[in-house]
Amino acid sequence: MFTDRSGLIVWISDSKAASKHLDRYGSVHFISKRLHYAAMYVHTSKLDETMKQLQKLPFVKKVERSYRNEIKTEYSSNMPDKTRFYTL
Known part of the structure; x- marks a missing residue:
């Protein structure tokens, strides 16, 4: 049901043109007019094909790839819990 998606950061010079044309290549999440970038x-x-077309x-x-989906989000705690030492 869900498709695998990857994030892109697209550095732009014209935010008005970006808001009109970037929808053709993927789902635009946010466009920053002040910092001149779009997250999609x-x-x-x-x-790879989409990055070449956007460039x-x-x-x-410039087009940058987001590595957010490759970051480990499951954490393991090997340290003992020290909260019992700080109670009143």
């Missing part, structure tokens, strides 16, 4: 999600299977657009300065 694309299908993982078409990631060819005239208002795009």
Whole structure:
């Protein structure tokens, strides 16, 4: 049901053109007018192809891949719990 998506950060020079044209390539999550970037999600299977297409657009300065889905989010605590030493 859910497709694998990867995040992209697209550095732009024109936010108005970005808001019109970036929807064709994936799901636009956020466009910052002040910092001139757009955060968007694309299908993982078409990631490299989409990055090349986005780089060819005239208002795009740089395209960066987000590594958020590759970061480990399950943590293990090997340290003993010290809260009992700090009770009153």
